[in-house]
Amino acid sequence: MNKKHSKNSLKVIIVGAGASGLYAGYMLNKLGVDFTILEADAIHGGRIGKFIGFADYDIDIGGQWLHGLNNIVGELIQNKGVSLTLDDTPYVYYFKNKIVKNLPKNPFIFEDGEMPDISFKNYAKLNGFSSSYNEIINSIAGFSGADADEISTLWNYLEVSKSKSGEGDYKFENTYFDILDNFFTKSISDKILYNQIVKEINYMEDKVEIRTTEGIEYNAAKVLITVPITILKSEFISFTPALPESKIEAFSKIGMGPGLKVFLKFKKEFYPDNIIGSKVCSAYFNDTTGKKTKDSILIAFIMGKKAKVLCELTDDMILESIVQELDLFFTGKASQNLLDFKVFNFSKKIFIKGAYSYSTIGMGNAREIAAQSLNNKLYFAGEAMNVNGNHQTIHGAMESSKIAIENMFS
Numbered sequence: 001m002n003k004k005h006s007k008n009s010l011k012v013i014i015v016g017a018g019a020s021g022l023y024a025g026y027m028l029n030k031l032g033v034d035f036t037i038l039e040a041d042a043i044h045g046g047r048i049g050k051f052i053g054f055a056d057y058d059i060d061i062g063g064q065w066l067h068g069l070n071n072i073v074g075e076l077i078q079n080k081g082v083s084l085t086l087d088d089t090p091y092v093y094y095f096k097n098k099i100v101k102n103l104p105k106n107p108f109i110f111e112d113g114e115m116p117d118i119s120f121k122n123y124a125k126l127n128g129f130s131s132s133y134n135e136i137i138n139s140i141a142g143f144s145g146a147d148a149d150e151i152s153t154l155w156n157y158l159e160v161s162k163s164k165s166g167e168g169d170y171k172f173e174n175t176y177f178d179i180l181d182n183f184f185t186k187s188i189s190d191k192i193l194y195n196q197i198v199k200e201i202n203y204m205e206d207k208v209e210i211r212t213t214e215g216i217e218y219n220a221a222k223v224l225i226t227v228p229i230t231i232l233k234s235e236f237i238s239f240t241p242a243l244p245e246s247k248i249e250a251f252s253k254i255g256m257g258p259g260l261k262v263f264l265k266f267k268k269e270f271y272p273d274n275i276i277g278s279k280v281c282s283a284y285f286n287d288t289t290g291k292k293t294k295d296s297i298l299i300a301f302i303m304g305k306k307a308k309v310l311c312e313l314t315d316d317m318i319l320e321s322i323v324q325e326l327d328l329f330f331t332g333k334a335s336q337n338l339l340d341f342k343v344f345n346f347s348k349k350i351f352i353k354g355a356y357s358y359s360t361i362g363m364g365n366a367r368e369i370a371a372q373s374l375n376n377k378l379y380f381a382g383e384a385m386n387v388n389g390n391h392q393t394i395h396g397a398m399e400s401s402k403i404a405i406e407n408m409f410s
């Protein structure tokens, strides 16, 4: 391989500047280790970002809630004057063609104890839930980024129950993106190289050689790969020597489906805070909870097969489906009050290609195998590599980097 870019020789290269890659950089910086982050996109953040100008507050494009305070992010912000609100707004349900506050049976049955390795859909059936509950069960699976017939009750339970992150969903007064930027990204911003699409990683020799799609080469002693599991599964990045079969099989067992967030701006709030069980969206959330605002902003949160369907449509068609559904719920009030909308489709982002990872049927210890380092040179992090039950989250992505970096220098 041509080494004419040897001036780019570095000790650690981090591939990806999402929460995981940025936190890894922050840790290496503190350790005094030389590093560079190679990011394919023109911006950092990955599945976290902010959108300015849509409302009188900045909007979280992707990750938004801090799930529990007993985790890396909770520790980072502790006693630092960060304004955050516990979001304990109640759900209502679209059930048997109307919005109801309570259901005849509690559908949140998936974290109750050890269960068979079958889908949420089949487990609900086994527990006597009629087809009237189908969309509600789909919504619950949707919170985990999956459809009800894709996610395993057993592995989801076994994985999630390992988490010690704590209870409660918190929202920042500003965006999650700002929290990360202010607390650690700014201190390492000169180490991020944008538009560097990593295509080849050769870890045959003492050094690891990395090549981008533009043919730029970088050398490092060690590489931390933090790209989404979809990118690893697609084998877009080629490895020399090839990754072990066991690792490729492990990647294939980690689920990650499509996901969209659609923001809707209305003249007034004619809707309750959270609606689940709808046909078009996994859930509707009031985005203004915890924000200082005079605006009325609703999020349509779409995961699993519902997202697959909407991903085929144009933004205007997506809006039409959502407004039609809300009009049905609230007798035409959605179209009467609509001011603006914005679609954020993570499935169409070519370096993300989906929402977040979930536990599949027959998954076993795939996450452990996927996250293992190779030859003391290749390390893997990112939300899908979190083995402590904190996958699917921002703090989980950061925690996976903490584990990888500790492993790198142990």
Ligand SMILES: Cc1cc2nc3c(=O)[nH]c(=O)nc-3n(C[C@H](O)[C@H](O)[C@H](O)COP(=O)(O)OP(=O)(O)OC[C@H]3O[C@@H](n4cnc5c(N)ncnc54)[C@H](O)[C@@H]3O)c2cc1C
Pocket: 015, 016, 017, 018, 019, 020, 021, 038, 039, 040, 041, 044, 045, 046, 047, 048, 061, 062, 063, 064, 065, 066, 067, 196, 197, 198, 199, 226, 227, 228, 231, 237, 259, 260, 261, 346, 351, 352, 354, 355, 356, 381, 382, 383, 384, 391, 392, 393, 394, 395, 397
């Ligand atoms: C709609 C949505 C809502 C969510 N809500 C929440 C929430 O409320 N709370 C929460 O905690 N989490 C939430 N999450 C999940 C959370 O956002 C993710 O778990 C987390 O941001 C993932 O971080 P990461 O670093 O692992 O991956 P990413 O953020 O995906 O970062 C990976 C980076 O790698 C880059 N990359 C990919 N391929 C290459 C390549 N070949 N070369 C170089 N770079 C490459 C990508 O561009 C990207 O920047 C949500 C996610 C979505 C999509």
